[in-house]
Amino acid sequence: MTHFISHLWEWSIYCPVLETKGKYRVIIRRGYRVNMLFYSFFKSLVGKDVVVELKNDLSICGTLHSVDQYLNIKLTDISVTDPEKYPHMLSVKNCFIRGSVVRYVQLPADEVDTQLLQDAARKEAMQQKQ
Template sequence: MLFFSFFKTLIDHEVTVELKNDIQIRGTLKSVDQYLNIKLENISVVQEIKYPHLSAVKNVFIRGSVVRYVHLPAAAVDVPLLEDATRREAANEARKRNEK
Protein backbone atom coordinates (compact mmCIF):
# COMPACT_ATOMS: atom_id res chain seq x y z
CA MET A 1 0.00 0.00 0.00
CA LEU A 2 2.97 2.30 0.48
CA PHE A 3 3.49 2.85 -3.23
CA PHE A 4 -0.21 3.35 -3.91
CA SER A 5 -0.24 6.15 -1.33
CA PHE A 6 2.94 7.59 -2.82
CA PHE A 7 1.50 7.67 -6.34
CA LYS A 8 -1.59 9.47 -5.03
CA THR A 9 0.70 12.37 -4.03
CA LEU A 10 1.78 12.72 -7.67
CA ILE A 11 -1.69 13.51 -9.02
CA ASP A 12 -1.53 16.57 -11.29
CA HIS A 13 2.22 16.09 -11.82
CA GLU A 14 3.73 15.13 -15.15
CA VAL A 15 4.99 11.55 -15.27
CA THR A 16 6.26 9.22 -17.98
CA VAL A 17 4.83 5.70 -18.06
CA GLU A 18 6.87 3.06 -19.83
CA LEU A 19 4.79 0.12 -21.03
CA LYS A 20 5.93 -3.47 -21.39
CA ASN A 21 5.77 -3.06 -25.19
CA ASP A 22 8.41 -0.26 -24.91
CA ILE A 23 6.03 2.65 -25.61
CA GLN A 24 6.68 5.61 -23.32
CA ILE A 25 3.79 7.98 -22.68
CA ARG A 26 4.24 11.32 -20.92
CA GLY A 27 1.27 13.10 -19.42
CA THR A 28 -0.40 14.59 -16.38
CA LEU A 29 -1.32 11.96 -13.80
CA LYS A 30 -5.03 12.26 -13.05
CA SER A 31 -5.73 9.05 -11.15
CA VAL A 32 -4.10 5.84 -9.97
CA ASP A 33 -5.50 2.89 -8.05
CA GLN A 34 -4.07 0.03 -5.99
CA TYR A 35 -3.57 -2.06 -9.14
CA LEU A 36 -1.48 0.74 -10.73
CA ASN A 37 -4.19 1.45 -13.29
CA ILE A 38 -3.30 4.96 -14.42
CA LYS A 39 -5.22 7.77 -16.10
CA LEU A 40 -3.12 10.37 -17.94
CA GLU A 41 -4.30 13.57 -19.60
CA ASN A 42 -2.59 15.82 -22.15
CA ILE A 43 -0.37 12.99 -23.27
CA SER A 44 2.49 12.85 -25.70
CA VAL A 45 4.42 9.82 -26.88
CA VAL A 46 8.16 10.01 -26.25
CA GLN A 47 9.05 8.43 -29.62
CA GLU A 48 6.26 9.96 -31.69
CA ILE A 49 7.97 9.14 -35.01
CA LYS A 50 7.87 5.45 -34.09
CA TYR A 51 4.20 5.58 -32.99
CA PRO A 52 2.49 8.23 -35.17
CA HIS A 53 -0.96 6.66 -34.67
CA LEU A 54 -0.85 7.82 -31.02
CA SER A 55 -0.33 11.51 -31.85
CA ALA A 56 -4.10 12.12 -32.01
CA VAL A 57 -4.70 10.64 -28.54
CA LYS A 58 -4.93 13.17 -25.71
CA ASN A 59 -6.10 11.10 -22.71
CA VAL A 60 -5.37 7.47 -21.87
CA PHE A 61 -6.26 4.84 -19.31
CA ILE A 62 -3.40 2.41 -18.79
CA ARG A 63 -4.02 -0.96 -17.20
CA GLY A 64 -1.54 -1.61 -14.40
CA SER A 65 -0.54 -5.03 -15.73
CA VAL A 66 1.07 -3.45 -18.82
CA VAL A 67 3.17 -0.91 -16.89
CA ARG A 68 6.90 -1.59 -16.77
CA TYR A 69 8.06 1.66 -15.11
CA VAL A 70 6.70 4.99 -13.99
CA HIS A 71 9.33 7.70 -14.37
CA LEU A 72 8.80 10.44 -11.79
CA PRO A 73 9.84 14.07 -11.77
CA ALA A 74 12.80 14.41 -9.40
CA ALA A 75 11.27 17.44 -7.70
CA ALA A 76 8.15 15.46 -6.77
CA VAL A 77 10.03 12.80 -4.81
CA ASP A 78 10.58 13.45 -1.11
CA VAL A 79 13.38 10.91 -0.63
CA PRO A 80 13.65 11.08 3.20
CA LEU A 81 9.90 10.65 3.57
CA LEU A 82 9.88 7.71 1.15
CA GLU A 83 12.83 6.06 2.91
CA ASP A 84 11.14 6.46 6.29
CA ALA A 85 7.88 5.00 5.02
CA THR A 86 9.73 2.06 3.45
CA ARG A 87 11.55 1.35 6.72
CA ARG A 88 8.28 1.44 8.66
CA GLU A 89 6.59 -0.91 6.20
CA ALA A 90 9.53 -3.35 6.34
CA ALA A 91 9.43 -3.30 10.16
CA ASN A 92 5.68 -3.98 10.14
CA GLU A 93 6.16 -6.92 7.75
CA ALA A 94 8.95 -8.34 9.93
CA ARG A 95 6.76 -7.99 13.01
CA LYS A 96 3.91 -9.83 11.28
CA ARG A 97 6.24 -12.69 10.26
CA ASN A 98 7.56 -13.03 13.80
CA GLU A 99 4.03 -13.19 15.24
CA LYS A 100 3.16 -16.26 13.17
Protein backbone atom coordinates (compact mmCIF):
# COMPACT_ATOMS: atom_id res chain seq x y z
CA MET A 1 0.00 0.00 0.00
CA THR A 2 1.31 3.45 -0.87
CA HIS A 3 0.41 6.68 0.88
CA PHE A 4 1.02 10.06 -0.69
CA ILE A 5 1.26 13.38 1.03
CA SER A 6 -0.62 16.07 -0.86
CA HIS A 7 1.17 17.99 -3.55
CA LEU A 8 2.92 21.13 -2.44
CA TRP A 9 1.99 23.08 -5.53
CA GLU A 10 4.27 26.06 -5.05
CA TRP A 11 7.29 23.88 -5.75
CA SER A 12 5.56 21.43 -8.09
CA ILE A 13 6.77 18.56 -5.93
CA TYR A 14 5.28 15.89 -3.75
CA CYS A 15 6.55 14.04 -0.73
CA PRO A 16 5.38 10.44 -0.93
CA VAL A 17 5.25 8.18 2.06
CA LEU A 18 5.67 4.57 0.94
CA GLU A 19 4.71 1.62 3.10
CA THR A 20 7.04 -1.35 2.71
CA LYS A 21 7.14 -4.38 5.00
CA GLY A 22 5.38 -2.66 7.88
CA LYS A 23 7.61 0.40 7.75
CA TYR A 24 7.11 3.76 6.11
CA ARG A 25 9.71 5.28 3.85
CA VAL A 26 9.70 9.06 3.63
CA ILE A 27 11.17 10.67 0.55
CA ILE A 28 12.26 14.20 1.36
CA ARG A 29 12.29 16.96 -1.23
CA ARG A 30 14.00 20.25 -0.46
CA GLY A 31 12.36 23.60 0.15
CA TYR A 32 12.17 25.69 3.33
CA ARG A 33 8.50 25.09 4.13
CA VAL A 34 8.77 21.41 3.25
CA ASN A 35 11.79 21.10 5.56
CA MET A 36 9.88 22.74 8.42
CA LEU A 37 6.97 20.33 7.92
CA PHE A 38 9.29 17.33 8.06
CA TYR A 39 11.34 18.88 10.86
CA SER A 40 8.21 18.98 13.03
CA PHE A 41 7.30 15.46 11.93
CA PHE A 42 10.72 14.00 12.74
CA LYS A 43 10.88 15.83 16.08
CA SER A 44 7.83 13.80 17.11
CA LEU A 45 9.76 10.58 16.36
CA VAL A 46 12.75 11.26 18.64
CA GLY A 47 13.52 8.10 20.59
CA LYS A 48 12.10 5.76 17.92
CA ASP A 49 14.08 3.29 15.84
CA VAL A 50 14.59 4.35 12.21
CA VAL A 51 16.62 3.29 9.19
CA VAL A 52 18.36 6.07 7.27
CA GLU A 53 19.41 5.24 3.72
CA LEU A 54 22.10 7.53 2.37
CA LYS A 55 22.68 8.56 -1.23
CA ASN A 56 25.81 6.37 -1.29
CA ASP A 57 23.58 3.31 -0.58
CA LEU A 58 24.70 2.96 3.04
CA SER A 59 21.75 2.10 5.32
CA ILE A 60 22.10 2.87 9.02
CA CYS A 61 19.69 1.57 11.67
CA GLY A 62 19.50 3.39 14.96
CA THR A 63 17.50 5.34 17.49
CA LEU A 64 16.63 8.87 16.43
CA HIS A 65 18.36 11.12 18.97
CA SER A 66 17.70 14.51 17.36
CA VAL A 67 16.96 16.35 14.13
CA ASP A 68 17.51 20.01 13.27
CA GLN A 69 15.86 22.46 10.86
CA TYR A 70 18.26 21.39 8.08
CA LEU A 71 17.09 17.79 8.57
CA ASN A 72 20.50 16.77 9.89
CA ILE A 73 19.99 13.60 11.93
CA LYS A 74 21.73 12.25 15.02
CA LEU A 75 21.38 8.51 15.64
CA THR A 76 22.41 6.48 18.69
CA ASP A 77 22.99 2.73 19.05
CA ILE A 78 23.56 2.37 15.32
CA SER A 79 24.18 -0.67 13.19
CA VAL A 80 24.75 -1.02 9.46
CA THR A 81 22.43 -3.22 7.41
CA ASP A 82 25.36 -4.60 5.35
CA PRO A 83 28.35 -4.93 7.72
CA GLU A 84 30.40 -6.97 5.21
CA LYS A 85 30.32 -4.06 2.76
CA TYR A 86 31.05 -1.43 5.45
CA PRO A 87 33.27 -3.12 8.08
CA HIS A 88 34.69 0.24 9.21
CA MET A 89 31.22 1.13 10.55
CA LEU A 90 31.12 -1.79 13.02
CA SER A 91 32.83 0.18 15.78
CA VAL A 92 30.62 3.26 15.40
CA LYS A 93 27.85 3.56 18.00
CA ASN A 94 26.54 7.11 17.41
CA CYS A 95 26.55 9.24 14.28
CA PHE A 96 25.59 12.59 12.80
CA ILE A 97 24.15 12.51 9.27
CA ARG A 98 24.04 15.63 7.15
CA GLY A 99 20.51 16.14 5.82
CA SER A 100 21.62 16.66 2.21
CA VAL A 101 23.02 13.10 1.96
CA VAL A 102 19.81 11.36 3.09
CA ARG A 103 17.87 9.48 0.43
CA TYR A 104 15.19 7.78 2.57
CA VAL A 105 14.16 7.53 6.18
CA GLN A 106 12.29 4.34 7.08
CA LEU A 107 9.96 4.61 10.04
CA PRO A 108 7.97 2.07 12.05
CA ALA A 109 4.45 1.92 10.55
CA ASP A 110 2.76 2.06 13.94
CA GLU A 111 4.49 5.38 14.74
CA VAL A 112 3.33 7.21 11.59
CA ASP A 113 -0.02 8.98 11.52
CA THR A 114 -0.32 9.35 7.74
CA GLN A 115 -3.64 11.15 7.97
CA LEU A 116 -2.15 13.82 10.22
CA LEU A 117 0.86 14.16 7.91
CA GLN A 118 -1.35 14.46 4.83
CA ASP A 119 -3.49 17.09 6.54
CA ALA A 120 -0.39 19.08 7.50
CA ALA A 121 0.92 18.92 3.92
CA ARG A 122 -2.48 19.97 2.57
CA LYS A 123 -2.64 22.89 5.01
CA GLU A 124 0.89 23.95 4.07
CA ALA A 125 0.02 23.84 0.37
CA MET A 126 -3.08 25.97 0.93
CA GLN A 127 -1.02 28.55 2.83
CA GLN A 128 1.42 28.69 -0.07
CA LYS A 129 -1.40 29.44 -2.53
CA GLN A 130 -2.48 32.50 -0.55
